[in-house]
Amino acid sequence: xxxxxxxxxxxxxxxxxxLNILIIWCFMFMPHxxxxxxxxxxxxxxxQVSFSQSEIRQIFSARKQFWDDGSKITVFVLEPSSMLHKxxxxxxxxxxxxxxxxxxxxxxxxxxxxxxxxxxSQAAMIEAVLSTPGAIGYAEDGFVEQLSDKxxxxxx
Amino acid sequence: xxxxxxxVLILLLMPVATAQQMSWHGYxxxxxxxxxxxxxxxxxxxxxxxxxxxxxxxxxQFNSSLALVGQLVYxxxxxxxxxxxRLDYLFLDWTLIENELISxxxxxxxxxxxxxxxxxxxxxxxxRETAILPQSVYFDSFRDIALGSDGVLLQSEHQTNLGQWxxxxxxxxxxxxxxxxxxxxxxxxxxxxxxxxxxxxSIYWQPASLNWRLGASYLASDFVYEASPSDNFIDGSTDxxxxxxxxxxxxxxxxxxxxxxxxxxxxxxxxxxxxxxxxIGEGGYVQARYLLSPAVSSLVRFDTYDVNRDDPDGIKLxxxxxxxxxxxxxxxxxxxxxxxWDIANNWRLQGEHHWVEGAGRINxxxxxxxxxxxxxxxxxxxxQLMYWF
Numbered sequence: 001x002x003x004x005x006x007x008x009x010x011x012x013x014x015x016x017x018x019l020n021i022l023i024i025w026c027f028m029f030m031p032h033x034x035x036x037x038x039x040x041x042x043x044x045x046x047x048q049v050s051f052s053q054s055e056i057r058q059i060f061s062a063r064k065q066f067w068d069d070g071s072k073i074t075v076f077v078l079e080p081s082s083m084l085h086k087x088x089x090x091x092x093x094x095x096x097x098x099x100x101x102x103x104x105x106x107x108x109x110x111x112x113x114x115x116x117x118x119x120x121s122q123a124a125m126i127e128a129v130l131s132t133p134g135a136i137g138y139a140e141d142g143f144v145e146q147l148s149d150k151x152x153x154x155x156x
Numbered sequence: 157x158x159x160x161x162x163x164v165l166i167l168l169l170m171p172v173a174t175a176q177q178m179s180w181h182g183y184x185x186x187x188x189x190x191x192x193x194x195x196x197x198x199x200x201x202x203x204x205x206x207x208x209x210x211x212x213x214x215x216x217q218f219n220s221s222l223a224l225v226g227q228l229v230y231x232x233x234x235x236x237x238x239x240x241x242r243l244d245y246l247f248l249d250w251t252l253i254e255n256e257l258i259s260x261x262x263x264x265x266x267x268x269x270x271x272x273x274x275x276x277x278x279x280x281x282x283x284r285e286t287a288i289l290p291q292s293v294y295f296d297s298f299r300d301i302a303l304g305s306d307g308v309l310l311q312s313e314h315q316t317n318l319g320q321w322x323x324x325x326x327x328x329x330x331x332x333x334x335x336x337x338x339x340x341x342x343x344x345x346x347x348x349x350x351x352x353x354x355x356x357x358s359i360y361w362q363p364a365s366l367n368w369r370l371g372a373s374y375l376a377s378d379f380v381y382e383a384s385p386s387d388n389f390i391d392g393s394t395d396x397x398x399x400x401x402x403x404x405x406x407x408x409x410x411x412x413x414x415x416x417x418x419x420x421x422x423x424x425x426x427x428x429x430x431x432x433x434x435x436i437g438e439g440g441y442v443q444a445r446y447l448l449s450p451a452v453s454s455l456v457r458f459d460t461y462d463v464n465r466d467d468p469d470g471i472k473l474x475x476x477x478x479x480x481x482x483x484x485x486x487x488x489x490x491x492x493x494x495x496x497w498d499i500a501n502n503w504r505l506q507g508e509h510h511w512v513e514g515a516g517r518i519n520x521x522x523x524x525x526x527x528x529x530x531x532x533x534x535x536x537x538x539x540q541l542m543y544w545f
Contacts, residue, residue, distance in 0.1 A: 054256055055256045057315075063254075063259040064254055064255070064259065065254070066220040070220040079501070080450070093366075095406075096406060096407075098411075099366070105280070105282060105544075106276055106277050106283055108213075109181065109183070109211070109213065109277045109544075110245070110270070110277050111225035111247065111249065111263075112225075112249065113215075114179050114181075114215065118501070
């Protein structure tokens, strides 16, 4: 709850609607066997407003490490054991969490890039994405909607 | 080459919007280990803490297309390889193309070997399945030469309608230490070995589902031995060719990995001016890992290697050496089991036990002490605690 308040405080302070500007969600993922629909969230510095599935895969598997304007992509993910991370890996990357983790380890320790930063909750993930230029992450669609509604109410 | 250097310098000096960025990562692992019935890891069946691996790496990003990366490691693996510090890699990572469908990088300097499943990070404990990798493919006596080389590596990944393709090509050279020379020829070798070159290429394919990964690789390398004036050996050379087929299958609860190897060695000289030996060794391994829970998994593996495919039981080897070298030095079969526990984020405890028959991948076949200290059936085990950041 404290994290949520902090996030909303950030939104109020910046007086920006989460729905319109701070979070650009570009790619909705179907829930299938999992209960949630996932949304990609990016920092406002990211100009790109739509992603193909192949591009999402390139970014989250470290094959694409820079945005088209040359700025560094910072990837945030939830803990490998979380259900949401499993859902994201399976549905959008066609991988199991252990595959992705291994891939990142190989990349990190053979000099090919940096690993994603792990966040413990969706609130922490969104807060990190919002405050990190060039950042990208994911969250439940419903969670993002709730934040958007609250931010709208606060702004009014 | 001049053009490449000029281009790199232009990129280095080019003003770009991207902020320069430095990042650090590392790992530390300590274990206990033993080999009994063989001096492969420890002498006289001793239990030892000579299973230490530490590394620190850095990446300095000049701009979106150029980075300097390097890793220093300290390794102690008992008798398996030379203990000490190593510059694992240090290269310029030059991004030639990076978009939605293609990612192509050129590595200039001391690059990593990306051609086999575990070759790029075989010294990084948490990236491999067991502390002692299957010796058929990841022969420890060959490890420093097989880890990477000084030269150039090109890596390109392509997303297509037929799946994901990865192409690797490299050309370089590694220095061969005195210890490695003696590992091949025995402690009586007083001269120096040099690698003329190592040329490697590999291709990997994954279908769109990404649950399979299939690969094939080729290696060609020439070594020369320059005898010292007071040497028991004379000048000689070895030409090596390696063909490896790799396979991985991933499912939610279990994964399968396998690699098949054919190694052709053409040895000349060293023992006598007319000595010529052409050997085709064959082998490979298959391993399965089952995830008992997200934090705990178990492993079982079978690994086999025949030094000479025309002499899989080593009988000819025994006859040719007048019984001096036992037949079981002609092959090596290993069954291994392992257990892994991810204790907490970035912490892991991993244990393994290997039952071995034969000594085809024990170094120093010519060394009488190795012959006398290695039984036909022997075992090894290890437990290792690891942390990474």
